Amino acid sequence: MHIHQSSLSPKLKDNRYSIYRGRTRLLLALFILILAVSTGRFFYLQIIKGGELRDLREQNINDFEYIYPKRGRILSSDGVVLAEDRKIYSIAIDLEQKPSERSIEVFANIFSDKTDFESVKSKVEQSLKFRRSDIVLTKIGQEELAKFLVRGEDLIGFSIVEDYERQYDPHPSFFHVLGHMGYLNQSDIDHFSPKIDGYNPKLWRKVGKSGIERVYENELQGKHGTKFFQRNARGDRRVITDQEPFSEGNEIRLSIDxxxxxxxxxxxxxxxxxxxxxxxxxxxxxxxxxxxxxxxxxxxxxxxxxxxELLNDPxxxxxxxxxxxxxxxxxxxxxxxxxxxxxxxxxxxxxxxxxxxxxxxxxxxxxxxxxxxxxxxxxxxxxxxxxxxxxxxxxxxxxxxxxxxxxxxxxxxxxxxxxxxxxxxxxxxxxxxxxxxxxxxxxxxxxxxxxxxxxxxxxxxxxxxxxxxxxxxxxxxxxxxxxxxxxxxxxxxxxxxxxxxxxxxxxxxxxxxxxxxxxxxxxxxxxxxxxxxxxxxxxxxxxxxxxxxxxxxxxxxxxxxxxxxxxxxxxxxxxxxxxxxxxxxxxxxxxxxxxxxxxxxxxxxx
Amino acid sequence: MTFDLRTTILVFSLALIILMGSLTVYSVTSIDVYYFFRFLLISIFAVLLVTLIFNQINLNRILSVGWVLFVLNIIIVLSVELFGSEIKGSKRWIDFGFLSLQPSEFMKITFALFVIQYLRFYSFQFNTFRSFFLLGVLFLSAIPIIIQPDLGTGLVYVLLGLMLLFICGMNKFYFISMAIFGILLSPIIYSFGLTAYQKSRIISWFSSDQTLSEKWNILQSEISIGSGGIFGEGFLNSKQNEFNFLPEADTDFIFSIYAEQFGFLGVLIIFILVGLFILLATIISMEQKRLTDDLSPYFLGTYFSLVIGFSFLLNILMVSGLIPVVGLPLPFFTKGGSSLLCFSIMIGLIFSSRSFLR
Structure with a gap:
């Protein structure tokens, strides 16, 4: 059975064997030592720091976003609505179900008067690249909404988003009194911070820039709702777990007749x-x-x-x-x-x-x-x-x-x-x-x-x-x-x-x-x-x-x-x-x- | 094989490790139950098949072609660099369609076969030339692995190779002087020998900046482990996995997902099983059934038992943040053809060397 039988003395053989045994025992001891250290490490992570790490996991997973509130209405003295938030519908890209080539094509066909295949496609690509749910079309009409819903199955990867838009009485006499809304900037933050208790500028996209919209910002703005959800690491999958509705802003009644x-x-x-x-x-x-x-x-x-042009109008x-x-x-x-x-x-x-x-x-x-x-x-x-x-x-x-x-x-x-x-x-x-x-x-x-x-x-x-x-x-x-x-x-x-x-x-x-x-x-x-x-x-x-x-x-x-x-x-x-x-x-x-x-x-x- | 109590425990603990490994792979991917059975069966078959094959083949035959296998292995590793598929910036895989293999993994085995073949010729007597020759072969053969680049596998390959030479009885003077040299030369190796990616891994391990992505991986791994607590979240309930917070959850970091699901108790069970398996395998390999002049079965059995044991520990140390992230598979857990095949061959060699001694 053994081809290479060397002719060593039994003593030398014993010596090699005992070196081997000694060293193997040493390695086994090292193995057991590291295993013990590992056990200690897991004990530390799982039992001593377990709660803390678990909290971190919950922070990982659980996230929330604010639901923008509906801004309060502005009425004339005789009750005519001069300004109100109206629901508008937009179409956004759904990150969970990425739009396919086919659904982009169907989409571009339905809304051929507003967009085309190439521009939708590039928007989809941008959206997926930055993992944002970008808006493809905004303010779509009732008819378009119906068309979208009917073709729902062919439009996987696109979803309807509801939002509010400020709608004013169109008569020009009301503009100066009502004022207007605009995107929040630093001067707005400086303006509102001392005026509104606990003002958090991060929550607001648009604010009143002039007129009643600005003076009564605090009353009109309302309170955000919150949407709680669990999200994955990439942020492209969300499971909504809880929702607190927003509270609408207060109504302001003007003395304007x-x-x-x-x-x-x-x-x-x-x-x-x-x-x-x-x-x-x-x-x-x-x-x-x-x-x-x-x-x-x-x-x-x-x-x-x-x-x-408006600013330069004499x-x-x-x-x-x-x-x-x-x-x-x-x-x-x-x-x-x-x-x-x-x-x-x-x-x-x-x-x-x-x-x-x-x-x-x-x-x-x-x-x-x-x-x-x-x-x-x-x-x-x-x-x-x-x-x-x-x-x-x-x-x-x-x-x-x-x-x-x-x-x-x-x-x-x-x-x-x-x-x-x-x-x-x-x-x-x-x-x-x-x-x-x-x-x-x-x-x-x-x-x-x-x-x-x-x-x-x-x-x-x-x-x-x-x-x-x-x-x-x-x-x-x-x-x-x-x-x-x-x-x-x-x-x-x-x-x-x-x-x-x-x-x-x-x-x-x-x-x-x-x-x-x-x-x-x-x-x-x-x-x-x-x-x-x-x-x-x-x-x-x-x-x-x-x-x-x-x-x-x-x-x-x-x-x-x-x-x-x-x-x-x-x-x-x-x-x-x-x-x-x-x-x-x-x-x-x-x-x-x-x-x-x-x-x-x-x-x-x- | 006779099934005395120790062998029974040995086989039983291995079977449990394979079962737990398959369950965990299934829980990470959770595609369907079929997938679990597939992985389990592949693991069991791999182990049984390879063990049976090696049982049939005389160990002497294998050893007589040791250097051929070793040289072939190096050639394959080198050719992978030229023709292999690139994954995450390093070329180390051969894609067979149903199975992709990382040939560098097998060098742990072929190097051992080569060393034993070589030493056996000299009745396991070291002299200066043989020592330097084997060390030279070890370090040179690590180069193709390291330049893939796969520093982790290369480093582990060298360490395990040194362990083999240690077991085989090389003078301890070499190990002591290498340790001293290694410590002294490490700054130079760090500055000139490492790629930016490798440096970043090392930096991240020492840095406290949690935003570095490597550190982030470790943090997420620790979060998974810690979230398990004592009893765990339960099978299939790993949230870190469900919400994709743990990268490489099905390969290098699979044990973190196991720890989240089964808690500290589950971890203890695996540690005990692995500890039992390694201890018994080593002790049995070490046992003198019959004193022969040829020590190769002892060396092979012991070496492969300890390779499995230390591979396990290195992965455990890595996922729990005690050593830097190096892509090390966890035996019988990590989803991957080469590591499964590799560890199966080792098990086969352990059993065959044992039966060889009888």
Whole structure:
């Protein structure tokens, strides 16, 4: 049996054998030692660290994602839905059942009008490459949805995804008030973080960028639901284990009157400008219109180029003139200054001056032109208001004490927030020494007051503020801050001290502006509307001579802005209004009739 | 073969290991029950068939062609590099369609046959020349494996080859000096001898950065093992496998899935079975039935028992994170033709060398 029998001595053989035995035992001992170490290691992993590792496994497997909530609706005061989230259907790539060549072909055939085989195929490839469930087609219609569902078996690898899209009332009058939604960026995060408790920007794709959508983001946004699922390592297989539904955002009801708002916008026709109405019952805002405007729906899915085009449009449709536009109030500010002059005894109802169409400022030896050639003749305060005499108010304004004037402006909300939920809105600048120093490096001097006193020069107000000033006059100096959805209920009053008789006389003068044949607003033909008000024209350019004026008129964009502020009914005021028609020239003839029709619509509703 | 108590236990524990291995392979792939039976039957048949074949063939015949088999094996390994199919950046497989083999695995066996044949000629007497010659052959023959590149198999091949020379009685001076040299030269080998992929494996083992993918594999393996707890999640209930968190779950890391399903108790059972099998196989191989001049049956039986035992341990150390990840199969668990065939041949040789001694 053994071929190679060597002739070693038994002793040597024993020696080799015992070395072998010894070494084998050593290796066996090593084996047992390592086996014991391994046992210890498994004991450590499975019994000592078992719970911890098990938790890690659960973290591996169990994942969740948020379900985007349905955003709250925005309603008009009369319950018309102005903004709501509507369900839309999209088609996404299903990672669990990858689309086959055949199903891509069927898909491309069904939606041949929207896409083609190659583009679907490349989307599928991208999607699978990055293991994302990409959307192939978004916002498919009911009919397309039905087609998809019918062919379901041939479309393995594609699935329907439900989502919400913000849908707005398409009328352009609502855009500026409602605002718009956009993708969240850093400035939004900075804006909302201090305002919303526990704000988690990671949860939100889109947020309100302007208007009510932004102001009431917290109320409207709702709360996410959660979808719990188990997933595999590659993330292409999911088993849903639990689901918590989202809670829909709160509804916001605005003070905006649906039909009056639309009518107001239509009345502006092709003019640029703004209309703001305040309900004096609670200082809510039933009408806030800025023209021109766009439909709020138009900003969804707009391309950058289209957006740039809108931004560069010289008529500035994205600019909310009602809350942001600063206009010189012109003569429309005169009634407010009348109360100031009476309160500080700069004049009385009886004082009369002779208005020859000029005001001579002796101190500086300057002569100011008034709008009416030849002037208004002998003029008292009432006539100065009814016929809008500039020399009368210029004559008063040189008497104004700077500190008291600034107090009046301050108490009329110049330089401060006008409205909590108008976003964005511009403050009308508070004209005082520090303002002038900041802008012109000098303090206010007497000459400034001549222009300020007739609502020109540095004086600038927003349409919202002008409407509020009309409201202040109608409610005899008492007011609250206007609002669109929620009032802060704080009461304010202007810093004038005049008696009931003065308010009655002022009211009468403003009635006469509209109803007396020499009133600047007589052409309004206000009829039984019981409208009181004051017209104004705001100079776009500074003109020193009448010849120049005619030249300027040639250019439409340099024509004066037409302004009318007023309230109705004059015996028991309910609404105040401000109408500004850019380059409309005549407050009485152009802005006044618009104010009349808007107020009529509102008062007829009551 | 006579079936005394020890042999019965030996065969019984091997049968249980094969059964558990097949069940685990089935649970990982869980295609269908048919698959389980197929794997089980293949394993049992492989072991029985190979054992029977080697029982029939005289060990002397095998040993007389030892060097031929060894040279053939090296040639095949080299040709695989030229014609083999590439899997995960290294060429080490021959695809037979129904079975893909990794010829380098068999070098553990053919090298042993060659060494025993060579030493037997000199009555297992080492001298300096023979020692250097065998060491030279061992290291040179490791090169084709390492450049595949398959550092793990190559390294294990060298270690097991050294173990064989150790068993056969080579002077311990060589082992001590190699150990010292190895430690001293390791930085140089690391810098110049390793590919980026191999370095990354080693770095990841020492790094605490859990995002490295190698470390991630180990973490996932530890998660599987730990999740098993004492009693395990139950058969077919491995979540790490179900949700694909454990890479190589059906090959190198299969024991982690076993540990998740059967817990520490299941692990203990396998450890005991493997421990019993290796201890008994080695002790039986070592036993002097009849003192012969030819020690080759002792050496072969012991060597192959310990090869199976240490292969098992290396895999266990790897999956539990005690050594770096090297692609080492777990005997009778890992789904793979070559390792199954390889370990079956070893079992066959163990049994045949034992019967040879009788």
């Amino acid at each position: 649906y039909s009056a708002q639309k009518l107001a916008y239509e009345l502006m026709q092709n003019n640029k400008g703004s209309i703001v109405v305040i309900d004096l019952k609670d200082f809510s805002i039933p009408v806030a219109v800025s023209t021109p405007s766009i439909s709020a729906n138009d900003l969804r899915g707009i391309s950058t180029a289209q957006y740039q 008529s500035r449709p994205l600019f909310n003139r009602a809350f942001m536009g600063l206009y010189p109030p012109g003569s429309s500010i005169k009634p407010l200054f009348a109360t100031f002059a009476l309160s500080n005894a700069y004049t009385t109802w009886e004082e009369t001056i002779f208005d020859d169409g000029f005001f001579r400022f002796e101190e500086e030896q300057r002569v100011f032109n008034a709008w009416k050639e030849g002037g208004h003749g002998y003029t008292d305060l009432s006539k100065a208001l009814i016929e809008s005499s500039n020399p009368f108010f210029m004559n008063l304004s040189v008497k104004y004490e700077k500190s008291k004037f600034v107090e009046l402006l301050e108490s009329s909300s110049f330089g401060s927030k006008l409205c909590e939920d108008c976003y964005p809105h511009q403050y009308s600048p508070l004209i005082n020494d520090s303002w002038k120093r900041k802008n012109f490096g000098k303090d206010l001097f007497k000459g400034d007051f001549i222009n300020l006193g007739i609502g020109q020069g540095y004086m600038l107000t927003t349409p919202l503020h002008l409407s509020l000033i009309a409201g202040i006059l109608a409610s005899k100096g008492q007011y609250k801050l206007p609002y669109l959805a929620k009032s802060n209920s704080l009461e304010f009053s202007i810093n004038v001290d005049i008696g009931e008789a003065d308010w009655v006389k002022l009211n009468q003068a403003l009635i006469d502006v509209v109803y007396s044949s020499n009133g600047t607003g007589y052409r309004i033909n206000a009829g039984n509307l019981n409208l009181a008000g004051k017209s104004g024209t705001a100079q776009v350019v500074d003109i020193s001579s009448r010849e120049e004026y005619d030249e300027v008129r040639e250019n439409i964009n340099l024509r004066d802005h037409a302004i009318f502020i007023g309230y109705a009914p004059f015996d028991d005021p309910r609404y105040s209004i401000a109408v500004i028609v850019e380059n409309g020239e005549s407050g009485g003839r152009v802005a006044g009739p618009i104010a009349r029709d808007v107020l009529k619509e509102l008062l007829d509703d009551i």
